[in-house]
Amino acid sequence: MEVIIRPDAEEGCLLGAKIIAKTVRDKPDAVLGLATGRTPERLYRALVGMHRDDGLDFSRVTTFNLDEYVGLPPGHPQSYRRFMDEHLFRHIDIDPANTHVPDGTAEDLQAECRSYEERIAAAGGIDLQLLGLGRNGHIGFNEPTGSLNSRTWVRILSEQTLTDNAEVFGDRAAMPRHAITMGVGTIMEARRIVLLAFGPAKVRAVMDMIEGPLAAICPGSALQAHPRATVVLDEESAAGLQFSDHYRWVDENKFPWQRYD
Ligand code: GLP
Numbered sequence: 001m002e003v004i005i006r007p008d009a010e011e012g013c014l015l016g017a018k019i020i021a022k023t024v025r026d027k028p029d030a031v032l033g034l035a036t037g038r039t040p041e042r043l044y045r046a047l048v049g050m051h052r053d054d055g056l057d058f059s060r061v062t063t064f065n066l067d068e069y070v071g072l073p074p075g076h077p078q079s080y081r082r083f084m085d086e087h088l089f090r091h092i093d094i095d096p097a098n099t100h101v102p103d104g105t106a107e108d109l110q111a112e113c114r115s116y117e118e119r120i121a122a123a124g125g126i127d128l129q130l131l132g133l134g135r136n137g138h139i140g141f142n143e144p145t146g147s148l149n150s151r152t153w154v155r156i157l158s159e160q161t162l163t164d165n166a167e168v169f170g171d172r173a174a175m176p177r178h179a180i181t182m183g184v185g186t187i188m189e190a191r192r193i194v195l196l197a198f199g200p201a202k203v204r205a206v207m208d209m210i211e212g213p214l215a216a217i218c219p220g221s222a223l224q225a226h227p228r229a230t231v232v233l234d235e236e237s238a239a240g241l242q243f244s245d246h247y248r249w250v251d252e253n254k255f256p257w258q259r260y261d
Contacts, residue, residue, distance in 0.1 A: 017046035033129030129190035150183030
């Protein structure tokens with residue numbers, strides 16, 4: 001894993017946006033895997049700024065989102081489709097037909113999961129997958145102890161996740177308890193992964209993900225086995241890491257071509 005510690009979330013998001021922008025400039029028809037949650041909001045704002053001010057072109061880009069709540073229609077204020085429209089898609093020149101979010105209202109959810117996998121494969125696989133990290137170490141909605149080889153599937157959300165996301169959702173009682181999510185195996189097939197985790201609430205999950213054993217109890221730890229995974233942290237989320245001096249040392253001694261800014 002490449003671990004990069006930035007002073008704060010703002011700078012971490014800017015770095016994440018630069019990595020995505022470089023991917024799109026190098027490959028204008030790139031396939032991006034996208035994430036929702038509070039963490040990437042500023043990253044999307046930075047990408048919108050790069051589109052507006054520097055002409056970053058998304059017209060040939062295809063996107064696949066990680067997950068969606070079961071039962072929420074696309075227009076629902078808390079749906080991840082709506083989140084993506086509001087934070088990114090409607091501010092850039094992407095073709096809406098090329099933006100994919102699992103359909104949480106599909107009558108046959110398992111068929112929707114299979115079709116999602118097929119659509120990713122038909123697009124040629126994911127060039128870069130953006131991830132956040134749950135407080136319990138989940139990626140997408142892959143909760144602790146689920147298979148690390150899983151494909152897109154329907155998951156039951158843990159009580160911890162319901163509590164964490166209720167802050168955003170508002171009414172916990174109204175929250176769906178199920179979600180469709182890319183599996184850990186699906187995520188691991190992305191050619192490149194960039195995971196962002198910021199703030200004190202993520203300290204434990206970050207420690208387990210980077211320095212703990214590769215284990216299903218922390219789904220994010222699967223990234224230890226990925227050939228090209230970059231983890232972007234801020235000082236707060238990195239506070240518990242045993243080898244943080246080493247990560248900083250590596251960062252300081254990179255060749256210019258190994259840097260993103
Ligand atoms: C959510 C999402 C994840 C997200 C994580 C962290 O439940 N399913 O994709 O990365 O939890 O959310 P936040 O960024 O709001 O802390």
